Amino acid sequence: MTAATPAAGRTARGEPKLSVRGLRLEYAADGGRTTALHDLDLDVHEGEFVALVGPSGCGKSTLLKAVSGLVEKTAGSVVLDGERLEGVPEGVGLLFQNDALLPWRTAEDNIRFPLAVAGVAQAEQRRRIAELISAVGLTGFGGHYPRQLSGGMRKRVALARVLAADPGVFLMDEPFGPLDALTRERISADFLALWERVGKTVLFVTHDIDEAVTLADRVVVMSARPGRVIGEYDVDIPRPRAVEDVRFSDAFRRLRGRIARALHHRAEPTA
């Protein structure tokens, strides 16, 4: 991947991988109707890493659930690879905010789940699981139950499970949020290295501007509820990036400041 301006690269790539148009999401609450997302438009291109930042409760997570078909859209469309999505689509992998690991299954068997669903043969399952376990740095822990693993290791299991499904698009819902700072930095670095190698399309939700700028090609800023896009920022920091150093560069600080100002000035609730 080159350090050329992502905006130019995007137009060259043509049709977006994932395209959200006029997405609206309402649900009934306390006798009235609450709008979680309001006419939201968003494009993510093949191989692009897009971070979505916004204040708590702006509907970032809901957006991911709508894209992955777990909640129903009130209006609008989601198009993946030129096809309009209805229900739960194939080729979309969702990494949950809290790992969503099965506590009664070992790490290996948790990673096995998508393979079993896909009907992969036993021998092939074992081979893939061993591969994934080593890819996410969990060698030797395959037989452990989630309870016996640290928060960071559970994240790695969840990540391996999404990788096992081999989706074209990764949807990640504040995946590293609950970890302590040190673990978080380490797992972010590992994930970034993994991603820079495989180059999958990622839509990454976070409320942490630093994390967004560190990881993404493009940062999309959302307003407070009802959520809509209020700004987009290309991240012109060359790859591969070193997670622990990126934040000391001038480019990082300038961008971080611009995004923070956008969030604070325009993301206030209008109520």
Next chain:
Amino acid sequence: MTSLRTPSERLATGGRELAAPDADMDDARTVPPGRRQGRGQGRGRGRYGRRHRVLLYAGRVAVGGLTLLLWQFASGRWVDPFFVSSPSDVAARLAALVRSGELWPHLLTTLAEFGAGLGIGTAGGIALGLAIAFSGLVGQWFHPYVMALYSLPRVALAPLFIVWFGIGLTSKVTMVATMVIFAVFYNVYEGIRSIDPDLLDMARAHRASFLRTLRWIVFPALTPWLLTALRLGVGLALIGAVIAELVGSSAGLGYYIKNSSNLLDITGVFAGLAVITAVAMTFDTLVGALSRYLLRYR
């Protein structure tokens, strides 16, 4: 928190549930009773070790032994043995019942009623729980009536079952199943409602079939609830079997107790009670061992 979703929290469109955006990370969800128990036992084993276990069991044996000694001592001194018999008389009677072989038909009859009723009640309760929990609105039509039957003192149905099914095995099995089914239903239903919605969403996001979701998520999540239900069920099933035998029967431990009571043979009543207690304790221990095996992932 997860079990308290109201219909108003559901999405207006299509009735699918909208998980709260930015849901908190708290793990403190509704904890089934079995889980608390399992954890406590696990900790106890680890923390206190062997010396604690010796003290624990020695103390238990002492409490039981002293109670029997007090009973033995009181009988004939403070209280007329005609009314309270005595441990030695009861032991002698049990030995006689075993030697003459009179015990076995009664014990086997009660065990057959207990086993068949517990099996049918458990299977029925699981089926009913799954049906009501996963059938959406239709299930909600039936739910209040099932709960009404649950709160009915079902012991009062025993005479009805005798009229309908006679004094043989059928009426007893029906009684036992009726006792068990609601306890199992209630635990299954609550267990399903308390499943982490993220796990079910995870299965849906991977496009897993309903059967695979049952096998990988619903049944494992229900295991502690089912074990609790089974533990309750063992007690309820014995109550059901003995009550039904007291109301009308020609064999079984309840019949033996009733017959002894009619003959003012208090030693016989206590001998019957002792056997029932032994059966209950045996099955409770078995369920406990099964719990520790099935929930070892904790």
